[in-house]
Amino acid sequence: MEMSTMTARTAARWVERWESQQQRYAVDREERFTVITDVVEQVTAGRAAPLVLDLGSGPGALAARLAGRLPEAEVLAVDADPLLLELGRSHYGPALRHVEAVIGSPGWLDALALDRPVDAVVSATALHYLGESTLRQVYGELAERLRPGGVLVNGDHIRPDAPRIAELALHVGERHSERYLDTTEDWESWWTEAAADPELAPRLADCGPDRHPHCEGNALTLSGHVALLREAGFHQTGTVWQFGHSHVVVAVR
Template identity: 35%
Template sequence: MTDYTAAPDGHADAPRPGTQSINAERWQESWDRQQTAFMPDREQRFAAMLDAVAATTDGRPPRLLDLAGGTGTISLRALARFTGADVTVLDQDPVLLAIAGASLRDRGTVIDADLSDPGWRAKLPREGFDAVLTATALHWLPAERVAALYAEVREVLRPGGIFANADHMPEESLPTLSAKLRDHARGVRENRYATGAATSWPDWWKLAAADEVLAPKAIERERIYPSARHHHEWTPPATWHVEALRAAGYTEAGILWRGGTDAAVVGVR
C-alpha cells in the first residue's frame, strides 16, 4: 500500500512525499459525506439492518458478509456495535477495496469478486453467515442477475440467517409523491454541492484518480467498469424485490425499512 496523509475534499494535511499507506480514516470520512449527500437517511437504513442482525443472533457475535461492500461502511458499523463480530467485505472496485483494506486491517476479511459471475461464492472464506447485508449497490445489475443472486446469497446463510438489501426502491402506489420526493432531494443535494458542504459523486472519483496512492487503482477501476456500463441503473419497487426473495426460497420476506423512495427488504432463510 501507499501512504496517504492528505484527505480528499481539502479537509486535511498535505501528503508526505515518499510515504506509502492510505489514510483510511480521512478517505472514509470523505466517502461518508459524499454518500450522505445522496442519502441523508443513510445511517437509519444501516441501523435498521443491524437491528435485524442483533435480533437474530441472540447476543452472539455475528458472522456478517458485507456484499458489494465498497469501503466497508456496513462492516465498520457492525464492528463498532458488536464486540467480536466476524466481518467479510466483498466487492470488485479496486479503489473502494483499497480503502476497505486499509480501514479494516486485521479486523476483517476483504475479498475481490464479481457478483455478475455466479462463481463469486467460491472466493468466500466460509459459508453459514448469520447475515448478508448490502446497500445501494445491486441496482447496477440487471433484473435476472439480481433474482439469481438472491438465491445464491440464500445458500451462504445459516438456517434462520438474514439477507437485507437497502437500495432505491420507490413505492409504486405513490408515483406522484415519489417524483416530488426525488425532485426535492435533488434540489437539497445540488445546494450542498454548490455551497461546498459535500463533494458530488463524479468529483469524488476525480479526487481519487488524482491521488498518488489511489490513481493506479482508479485506472484499474476504469477497465473493470467502462463508463457506459456503470451508467446503467435498474430500480424496481420494493414489491419486486420481496417477490424475488420469496421465489428464491426465503421462508419470510418483506420490507424492513423505508425512507422516501428508498427501502430495505429482508429475507429469512
C-alpha cells in the same frame, strides 16, 4: 516495482471523503446503517461467531459498524473495486475481512471462501446496479448460503408500487437531501480528485479503465423485489424502514 503500502493518513482522508460524498446517494445514510445493524444484532443474538456479509461495501463503513456492534462476528466487506478495498483495509484494519468480487459474476461467492452458513447478508445502495435476471440469480445464491432464520437486509433505492406515490416519495427524499447535505463533492469528482493524488494515482492506473462493473440497473418496485425474494426461498419479507424512496427491506430465510 512493488507498490508501497498505503499510509493510514491517506486512507483516513480518502475514506472520510468517500463517506461524505455518499450522503448524496442515500437519504439518512447513517440512520439506515443503524437500522440495518439493529436488525443483524437481533438476528445474531446468542450465536457464537456469526458470519455477516456486506455486499457492495466500498471501503467498509457499514461493515465496520457491524463489527463494532458485533465484536464476536466475522464480517466480510465485499466489493469489486480494489482501491476502495485497499482504503478500507488500511483504515479499518483487521476488524474486517475485505474481499474483491463482482456480485453476480460466475463463481463470485467462491471468492469469499465461506466455511459455514451465513447468518446475515447486508447491502446498502448497491444492489440496484444489478439487472433483474442477475438479481434473481443473486437472491437465489444467497438463500442457499444463509442458515435457516438468517436474513438478507437490503437498504436501497426501491420505488413504491403506486406511480404517483413513487413520485412523491422521490420528491420527499430529494428535498431532505437538499436541506441536510453538507458536501459539494459527488461520486465523479471523488474519483477525479483521487486520480490526482500521488499515492492513489498509481493504483488507479494499474486497475485500468474497466475497474467498475457494468451497471445493468433494474426498475423493480417494492413488490417486484418481494416477489423475487420469495421465489428465491425467503419465506418472510417486508420493509422495516423507509424515508422517501429509500427502503430497508428484510428477507428471512
